[in-house]
Amino acid sequence: MKSETSLAALASIVGEAHVLTGDAAAPYLTDWRGRFTGKALAVVRPESTQQVANVVRACAERGNPVVPQGGNTGLCGGATPDDSGSAVVLLTSRLNRVREIDTANDTMTVEAGCILQTVQEQAQAAGRLFPLSLGAEGSCTIGGNLATNAGGTAVLRYGNMRELTLGLEVVGADGRIWHGLRGLRKDNTGYDLRDLYVGSEGTLGIITAATIKLFPQPVARCTAMLALPSVEKAVALLSRARAGFGAALTGYELMAGVCMRMVTHYYPHLRLPFEPGSAQAPWFALLEISDSESEQHARDRFEAVLGEAVDCGEADDAVVAESITQSKALWHLRESITLAEAESGKSVKHDISLAVSRIAKFLAQADAQLQQRFPGIVNITFGHLGDGNLHYNVGTSERFTGDDLVAHQAVIYAMVHDMVSAMDGSISAEHGVGQLKVGELARYKGAQEIEVMTLLKRALDPHCLLNPGKVLPAY
Numbered sequence: 001m002k003s004e005t006s007l008a009a010l011a012s013i014v015g016e017a018h019v020l021t022g023d024a025a026a027p028y029l030t031d032w033r034g035r036f037t038g039k040a041l042a043v044v045r046p047e048s049t050q051q052v053a054n055v056v057r058a059c060a061e062r063g064n065p066v067v068p069q070g071g072n073t074g075l076c077g078g079a080t081p082d083d084s085g086s087a088v089v090l091l092t093s094r095l096n097r098v099r100e101i102d103t104a105n106d107t108m109t110v111e112a113g114c115i116l117q118t119v120q121e122q123a124q125a126a127g128r129l130f131p132l133s134l135g136a137e138g139s140c141t142i143g144g145n146l147a148t149n150a151g152g153t154a155v156l157r158y159g160n161m162r163e164l165t166l167g168l169e170v171v172g173a174d175g176r177i178w179h180g181l182r183g184l185r186k187d188n189t190g191y192d193l194r195d196l197y198v199g200s201e202g203t204l205g206i207i208t209a210a211t212i213k214l215f216p217q218p219v220a221r222c223t224a225m226l227a228l229p230s231v232e233k234a235v236a237l238l239s240r241a242r243a244g245f246g247a248a249l250t251g252y253e254l255m256a257g258v259c260m261r262m263v264t265h266y267y268p269h270l271r272l273p274f275e276p277g278s279a280q281a282p283w284f285a286l287l288e289i290s291d292s293e294s295e296q297h298a299r300d301r302f303e304a305v306l307g308e309a310v311d312c313g314e315a316d317d318a319v320v321a322e323s324i325t326q327s328k329a330l331w332h333l334r335e336s337i338t339l340a341e342a343e344s345g346k347s348v349k350h351d352i353s354l355a356v357s358r359i360a361k362f363l364a365q366a367d368a369q370l371q372q373r374f375p376g377i378v379n380i381t382f383g384h385l386g387d388g389n390l391h392y393n394v395g396t397s398e399r400f401t402g403d404d405l406v407a408h409q410a411v412i413y414a415m416v417h418d419m420v421s422a423m424d425g426s427i428s429a430e431h432g433v434g435q436l437k438v439g440e441l442a443r444y445k446g447a448q449e450i451e452v453m454t455l456l457k458r459a460l461d462p463h464c465l466l467n468p469g470k471v472l473p474a475y
């Protein structure tokens with residue numbers, strides 16, 4: 001094998017048809033936002049864990065870095081190689097089998113390249129729920145969800161991808177396979193490798209399969225969109241919803257009015273379900289509960305709590321979905337924000353989390369400081385308020401153009417992240433670090449944490465061949 005060229009070695013493992021170069025490789029070399037483009041020796045598509053192990057070993061022998069890629073929907077450039085041209089992009093699309101559904105254990109073992117939506121559908125067909133839910137679910141993969149510890153819109157009730165994972169199968173930097181596909185809910189046998197690999201963004205190992213948790217299907221769901229007068233009221237409403245619904249509260253999303261107006265501007269077939277007055281509200285919330293008793297029980301609880309919220313002025317108006325179709329339409333409005341934001345031109349995206357109690361103060365301070373320094377910027381603020389996670393994005397206007405934004409991106413990052421850090425928040429709540437935020441991580445994570453992370457990276461990947469330059473600087 002050593003005497004073969006790298007391309008021939010890769011072809012002998014995955015088959016020539018699955019080693020892509022030139023134009024065939026191009027779609028995999030730019031990230032979803034179009035912010036990063038790299039070069040690669042080849043893009044390869046292994047179809048089994050053993051083939052992944054052989055690819056990694058072949059790359060290690062020749063010093064070629066390996067960049068794992070699932071659906072390429074990540075928002076931090078984590079799946080895009082650098083521009084050296086020496087990396088091999090390892091696509092997981094053919095690792096797409098559901099290996100087992102164990103309804104007695106409420107678990108499912110799936111390969112890393114399975115599309116999230118397919119996993120949800122397979123769980124549903126087995127009478128169970130796999131609750132991870134996000135706008136990119138039609139194209140993102142379980143491997144990408146694991147590698148980024150994805151969040152989304154049901155974290156409030158079910159947790160992030162880490163909480164949804166019981167076991168993993170991983171190929172390490174030396175090509176060895178760790179067989180950790182255990183469906184155990186209790187296992188205290190030392191350090192938890194599963195938790196180390198989840199969220200490691202392909203820098204410590206290539207995840208090839210996972211055993212994930214399943215849940216009972218809810219008997220009923222209720223969804224509502226509310227027009228709100230302020231963020232303070234949105235936070236008060238969240239407390240009311242937590243108290244009123246308890247664990248039944250599945251999602252609580254916050255959207256600035258500007259986001260909703262952006263969505264209906266770029267997608268005029270979508271309509272906000274409010275009268276003109278409420279449609280101009282400064283803020284909107286999307287609430288969902290899941291009930292294990294009955295439709296009527298869910299509906300009565302839902303209307304009682306939302307009625308109180310309107311009566312006491314926390315919400316100005318509320319629209320409750322009358323059917324699954326209406327519920328989907330409300331969610332579609334929310335899920336379209338990212339696409340509408342992309343249509344609107346350049347933006348600086350933030351993915352911050354804070355204690356919910358600090359959100360209103362943060363927004364007041366950050367909006368005022370940014371507006372003072374960069375008059376005309378537009379705040380495109382939305383996110384998972386129930387988790388204290390906001391996408392505090394900054395967009396352009398006629399007064400503050402895309403070129404201005406690019407020129408000032410570093411300053412905007414520093415202003416926002418300094419405020420977040422001063423309030424003990426996180427600069428990456430759910431999207432990860434990728435290559436976008438390597439510098440930011442070094443700035444805000446404590447020296448001791450960076451030191452331990454670097455020690456772990458060097459121990460598991462001594463030659464820096466697994467997704468180099470992501471999360472931590474390359475060495």
Ligand code: FAD
Pocket residue numbers: 032067068069070071072073074075077078079092112133134135136139140141142143144145146147148149150151152153201202203205206207208338339430431434467470
């Ligand atoms: P990719 O983009 O292919 O890769 C992401 C990272 O994981 C890269 O570092 C890559 O190297 C690594 N990786 C991929 N597969 C593996 C593997 N098998 N082993 C090891 N490493 C691997 N994210 C959220 O958390 N919440 C949201 O609500 C959300 N909404 C989104 C909405 C839209 C419209 C879009 C475009 C993105 C959204 N995202 C969201 C971001 C993105 O969808 C998630 O990060 C998702 O988990 C990425 O999955 P992927 O398969 O596309 O991974």
Ligand code: MLT
Pocket residue numbers: 135152335337338383384391
């Ligand atoms: C979302 O919550 O919609 C996503 O995380 C995507 C984004 O931040 O644009």
Ligand code: ZN
Pocket residue numbers: 152383384391430
């Ligand atoms: Zn999000």
